[in-house]
Amino acid sequence: MVNKTIRIGTRDSELALWQAHTVQKQLNDLGYKTEIIAVKSQGDIILDKPLYELGITGIFTKTLDIAMINGQVDIAVHSMKDVPTALPIGIVQAAVLKRANVLxxxxxxxxxxxxxxxxxxxxxxxxxxxxxxxxxxxxxxxxxxxxxxxxxxxxxxxxxxxxxxxxxxxxxxxxxxxxxxxLDWMIPAPAQGAMVVVAMANDNFTIDALSQLNHIETEICTYIERQFLKTLEGGCTAPIGALAKYDEPNDTIEFEGVLLSIDGKQKLEISKKVDISEWKKLGFSCAKEILENGGNELMIEIKKQLKK
Incomplete structure (x- = not known):
């Protein structure tokens, strides 16, 4: 084992610290040395270059991404639903932990x-x-x-x-x-209940360590949900829910997705069940179907309303 200490960046809220400690324990159990570094919110950081063109969507993750890019920490742990679907250049998704309650x-x-x-x-x-x-x-x-x-x-x-x-x-x-x-009738946020760990793309030691924490079923289901989100919204915040579930006995994926108007009066829904072999394009194809059935017009309307 190389003697490198993996520095885990986290926000200092109770939940963020819980998530960081969870990853720390799993890495320690595998024999890795770790250290938790609580990073203050983005107000303390002055950016001299535009690392982000993502607007408000990355508000929870921005501070930690910058700390990683600046070399202050090696990894960051996030609630996956808070993470923008496009990660900053140089940062990669290194592990998705087994999902908790999605509701x-x-x-x-x-x-x-x-x-x-x-x-x-x-x-x-x-x-x-x-x-x-x-x-x-x-x-x-x-x-x-x-x-x-x-x-x-x-x-x-x-x-x-x-x-x-x-x-x-x-x-x-x-x-x-x-x-x-x-609220079992409410479709959750894409990747709700899942935690993701990100690392620098060029840090092979850390990426190798984190790969051992990855839970493949959760990774696949959250990928589908986030692909659905990304295809629908194209970087704008909108009322979108998505949930993919792996059905082990039948080796199938069940997907439910929804796009609503901000006032809730319009609701476009989709549900599909496919063989596991078709998971890679499932989120994309479901989003396309919604866009073709009124979703395009609805997204234009939502963007207008959010600009007001």
Missing amino acids: DILVHKGNLDFLENEGTIATGSLRRQAQWWNKYPKHTVVDLRGNVNTRMQKLNDNDWNGAVFAAAGLERINLKPESFID
């Missing part, structure tokens, strides 16, 4: 009567907002941002009926309360 959940105040009437729920996600309005058009949806802990606190401090969270994030740091329901 969105509604954390509520103990009383669900509002689901039958009028109510207010909180989410910062266009995808969750659109799917919620599609199902509950009379409800009010308010914006909710911040890390998981901050959002839970805001839910407690406000008179909202509930807020939507990814189950995986709350489960990872033991924040999932008693009062929640699984």
Whole structure:
């Protein structure tokens, strides 16, 4: 074993640190030396060259990417759903860890009567907002941002009926309360529940180490979902959900995808089941089908609305 210490970059939120420690333990168990380096948010970093043309989509990953490019850390661990579909030049996906719970959940105040009437729920996600309005058009949806802990606190401090969270994030740091329901009708964000580790493309030692952590089924399913996303949105944020599942006994992949208008009134859905041999183009072909059946017009409309 070469005596190199793999420096793991992470944001300093509780969930980000949990993810970094998880990767650290797996690498340590394989005999690698590691060190965790918490990298401050992008406000402290002045960029003298445009490493990014990706706009707001990479807001959670930008700081760590820059730290890697500048040689301060060797790898970065992310919630995969936060990672832009196009990685910066010189950075590669080195491992996708086995996926956790993919579902969105509604954390509520103990009383669900509002689901039958009028109510207010909180989410910062266009995808969750659109799917919620599609199902509950009379409800009010308010914006909710911040890390998981901050959002839970805001839910407690406000008179909202509930807020939507990814189950995986709350489960990872033991924040999932008693009062929640699984939103099994809501199609999750592409790669929800999965963690990805990125490294520098020219760092063979680290890439080799990380390849041992890769979970192939999760890698394939998240690839399909992210390909669907990339084909639909072309770098613009939109209400898009995607979920691919591997059915082991039949060696097939089941895929569900959705694109909605921001107000949730329009919903374009697709579901397909294919043989595992067809996985490479599945996300692309499903996205193309949606674009041809009204998706192109809908994406133009969404881009207009987001510019306002």
